[in-house]
Amino acid sequence: MQSNSDPRIIQPVELRVENVAKSFGSFVALQNVNLTCKVGRVTALVGPNGAGKTTLFHVIGGNLAPDSGKVFLNGADITGLPPYKIARRHVGRLFQDVRVFPALSVAENIEVAFLHRSDYSLATTLAWWRAEAREKDRRERAMKWLEFVGLADKADEPAGELSYGQQKLLALARIVALRPALLLLDEPTAALSPAMTKKMVELIKQLVAEQKLTIALIEHNMGVVRDLADYIYFLHEGSVHTHGTQKEVLENPAVRELYMGLSGGMAI
C-alpha cells in the first residue's frame, strides 16, 4: 500500500449533486436528485432495484449526461465530462459487474492504473534504456496493491481466470491504485461469499481510515451498510426519498415498508 509520505498529495474532495434529472424515453430514471458526499465519509445510496442508483453513478462518472442538473467536485462543475477526464480528477469507479481486463495478467491490471498521459509520447516509447527500470517500478508498485487485497500470488495469472470474488478484489485494488480522492463503489459485495464480503468490508474500512477517501457506496446488503455508512440516502423511483444517519433512514417506517417490505416492528 502507498504510504502517507507519497509525494503526490491528493486533495480530499467533496461531491455535490444538484437537481439532477435523467429520463430514458418516457421512463424517468432520476428526478431532482440532490446529494452531498462529505470528505472522508462513506455515503451509502440504498433503495430497491430500479430506484436510479446506478444511473446516478453513471451521471457522476461521466458515462451518461444528465438531462438537467449539475455535478460538482469541490465546487468545480464536472457535469458531462467524459469518464477518462473525470478519472483524471481522482474519481475512481468500481463497476457492479467487475470488468477486469481478462487477457491482461493480474499485475498488469493494476499497472494500467499507473499510466499517465506523459508516458505515451514517442520519445518515452523509444527510450529503451529506461524501459526495464520503468517496468520494474510499475511491477513493484502493482505488487504492493496486490498484497493489500491478498492476490500477490496470482500476479502472473490472466485476470479472466480468477474467481468472481477475486476479480472483485482485483477491481478494487486497481481503482484504488489510481489514487482516487472519491470512490464510487457500485455493490462491492454483491454475489460475494460471506468470507469475501467480510474481507471487502475490512479493506474499504482500511481505505477510509488510512487515506481519508470520500466514498459513495451503492449496496443492498444492509449488514455492510450498517458496517460502513456514515450517512445514507434512500432513493425511490428516481428521487431521494429520505436521507440522514443510519438510525434516521434504516429505522424510518416508510423506508422499511418501501424497501424491505417490513412492517415497523421487524429488525433489519
Place this chain on the structure above:
Amino acid sequence: MNYLLHISVMLGIYGMLALSANLLIGFGGLLTMAQAAFYGLGAYAYALLSLKLGLPFFVTLPAAIALGALVGWLFGHAALRFRNEAFVLATIGFQMIVYVTLYNWTDLTRGPYGISGIPRPSFFGIGIESVPAYFLFTLVLFAVVLGFMHLVCRSPFALSLKALRDDEAAAQTLAICPKGQYIRAMVFSAAVAAVPGVCFASYITYIDPTSFTLTESIFIACILLVGGSGNLKGPMAGVAFMIILPELLRFVGLPDAVAANLREIIYGVLLIVLIYIKPKGLAGAYAIK
C-alpha cells in the same frame, strides 16, 4: 538460391506488414482491413518521389513514412468514431477509396499501367541491385521495424491499448482516453506499413494498384488470425506459415492439371482448421473477435 532469397525478401515485407497491423488488431482490438492502403501509399510515395523528383532514398523513405502517418491520422479521426463491425466497414471503405484513387488518378499514378523503372535504393553511389544485396537490405529494415515494435510492445502505450481492447469503459475509469490512444495506434500502424511499401516498390521496381487491394488487406489480417496477435511471436509465426506453406505445397507432387486449384483448397482447409482449433493463432496472446 535466388529463389530462397526472394522468398526471404517477401517474408521480410509481409513480416513488417503483419507487425504494423498487429498494433491495431492485436493490441487495440481494432480489426483493420486497410493495411494494404497504407502499404500502397508508401510504395507510390517512394516511386513518385524517386522518379519524378529524383530524391534519394534517405529522403524518400522518411517522406513515405510521414505520408503514412499523416493519412493515418486523418483517417483515424474519421474511422475511430466507430467500433467493431462499423469500424471494419470504415476501413474497407478507406481501402477502396485508396485503391480507386490509385487506379483512376492516371496523371499521377498512371493508373492500371502502373509505374515501372522504379530505382533500387542506393547509398553514396552504391546501388543495391542484386537479390542477395536486397535480401540484406530488407533484413536491416525488418530488424529496425521489429526493434521499434519490440519497444512499442513494452511501452505504457501498448499496455493502455490492451486495456482498451479488453474493456474500453473500464479503461476509461483509469483515465485512459480511447480516441487519443486509438488515433496514436493508427498513426504508428500506418507509418510502419509504409516501410514495406517502399521496400516492395524498390525491390520489384514496378508497381500497379493490383498489389494494394482489399484482398491484400484481408491476407494481412489472415496472417494475424493464423499466427496470432497481441505479441511479437504471433505475427512472425503467421508470416512464416502463410508465405512458406504455399511454397511448400508446390513440391508435394500434385497432378499438374489440378495442382493450382488443389493447393488453394488445401491451403483454405488448413486455415479454417487452424482458426477452429487455435483461436489465439499459432503463437498469439489474443483471440481476435
